[in-house]
Amino acid sequence: MSQMPPSRHLPSLLAMIIFMQMLDTTILNTALPLIARDLQQSPLNMQLAVVAYALTLALLMPLNAWLCDRFGTRKVVFVSLLIFVLGSVLCASAPNLPFLVFGRVIQGLGGAMLTSAPRLVMVKAYAKSDLLRIINFIIMPALIGPILGPVLGGYLAEYASWHWIFLINVPIGAFAAWLTLRILPDFYHSGSHALHFDKWGFVLFGGGAMGFSLAMELAHRPHSAVNAMLVASGALLAWWAYYRHAKHSPQPLYGLDLFQVRTFRLGLWGNLISRLGISAMPFLLPLLLQVGLGHRASIAGLALAPVALAAIVVKPWVAPLMLRWGYRRVLSYNTRIIGCLIASLAFLPPNLPVLWLVPPLFVLGACNSIQFSGMNSITIADLRDHQNSSGTSLMAVNQQLAVGLGIALGATTLQLFSQYMGSARIHEAFRYTFVCVGLCTFLSSWIFARLHWRDGANLVKNQT
Template identity: 45%
Template structure:
């Protein structure tokens, strides 16, 4: 990320400074709600009379909704205007938050999270587009760096804030706190965001979008159906087959479409192709950790929601601290060595959570969480930069959107896969005692860590880059 700075001391005008704060708050809302829910899942399950081990659909629905709408975000902004689209995103996000708080059943809560995810999917890309079209090129990097800061703060405080709200109030308040912020955002958008000129929207690839969206939904529901939806094996198989067929049909369609959502030329670039596939498989494992860790601390080890949330602080703090070390490390060793070795380290650290017990010293637990946070953050930085570093100007926007979509899809599928594994191990070990529940979690961590190691085979296909020739690893503004 770019350096931290104070826009009030910069040459930015007061109007542009207010615009930066507006977009930054929108980014903060989106990233906060991606993590604040995790520590509240057991309390939600108790209130809705559901099993806490089958609440992953609350997380999956949000990530999947974001992945679905990201490909259309640029076209929507051009078609309806930046300010109108940003207003619509805030309205959808706030309305979804209110409906989440009022949901009396899990099905309604999941549906409300989808609406909330649709709003969240537009807040970041449209906000970034507003800055791109408002600030001149020589000010853009500083402006986008400031907006990115709340993206780091949201995941940092989300789990702890969620646990605290559950203990002092109720889980409903993790959604209701979005209302005053959203209302203030609506007023600020109307007052400070420029209308901007309408851009030619062009023809939207509706057929390609429908195939891509259906494929993502079908695959995610197939994974989630292994545990959360209670689908039988035949139903899961049908969803998975139709999902894969839809994705295959999309790429066949894109190859002959004059204006596809994502140009097939992207996959002609080795680093893009390997980076996207590596992102997908690596995040299938690591994307499940914000879901699994708070859940195990509460259900397997018997800790409070606040304690579980606070235990995520070492992960976030270590992740932020390692950012500065990423560039010199990648420059010295090269992307291939860093990604192959660090993918192995991420998988091993994930599997090490299978060793967590109630008797484990607190210091050891904090170190374990911090080391995972550090290697996981380095993994994200290296994966993101290797994917985008060789893109030309013509493909940069399309490649960035595709990477953002893959990230959200992989995180949702990772939680669904972890939920399926946890459900299977729960059936195997039983749920009669806390010891049996802990064993199910331990086996799930070992399995998800092993799953992450598979990404190392993909990253090993990168060219042997010369250490001194490795690109300067400035992580793009992708939110993760």
């Protein structure tokens, strides 16, 4: 384990890495229709470029802790940055959709290692008394990225070229890799447990997640219903096999004892189901604005900025809200509000000025922020000390799975309706899609309604 004192530039390096990754997760969506035109694809087929990245993140994130223990944080971060830059170059040079998807998978391979390693360095490099100051500095890029991403993506695609969406990662990533070799501490663990990794659990758990995503992708294709059901059945079988494996393994990937914690179980399911609708919005909204309503990519990017801006504005009010009304009431009612807001987008008239979208999208962003903070904190509220690491890891994987599955759900629903109604009635297809994904989020409120009224009290008792 590295004993060198942290460089004064280390927080800036960690913030740069997190900013690059957060920017990359939001910059692509507004440019998808223009990329589809250049690649001679329908915009409704472009979800694979987003889903591939999200699912690669989700599937490979469990490797983070083991890789850092085995090879050291400096090597892991350096190699991950190089892989991420390589993936960005491949995406920028993509001549067709399959090549773009391949590049996004390579990007996700690097991005998966960058999700936890910088946070691990932060926790190990600084004393607990300094953590709040460091976290407040590093968290700002994570908040700015989702605001800047859609705007920058729209303007680059419209006024320069969509290739620059990926090429801007090259100088940032190369500079971060150079700094990593110079100033990043090299934390690792040489003990015997550092060499253990539940390989079979990783294969079975990841295979089930990949199977469900593939089944959803097959569902909208003509004459593929049987194949979709077969793949979904295989995914269920893989997860059943993981359950059997984890039951008898001394060190499973994710221990089954986590699911004996009621708030963790409800929080995990609520996270997954409610995010299916919420996660579809960053993909569906730019398509609605550009394909359905005929706005330019730059306008679509500006219209999405209030969603992320509201998330920052409402943050200071989340804890007092939970203290006043409790997790059960806030999460169950807030989920219904989000579902109704998503469904209300179905009733937008085709000639509506884009400025009229700002208030409802701002409210949606505020409600999303409350939802994410509440769901994440209640999920880990009652975990014991020895469960914190694996529980937090599973929650992060669950969130990335929800992003990928939510985009796949939104895209599949939109494609099914557009195939049924025809391209001339694409606006109606968007309407039915927003109602469906909004209903999905609305119905997830029954999960949070099963919380006890005092659940989460240990999280807010010190807020008075």
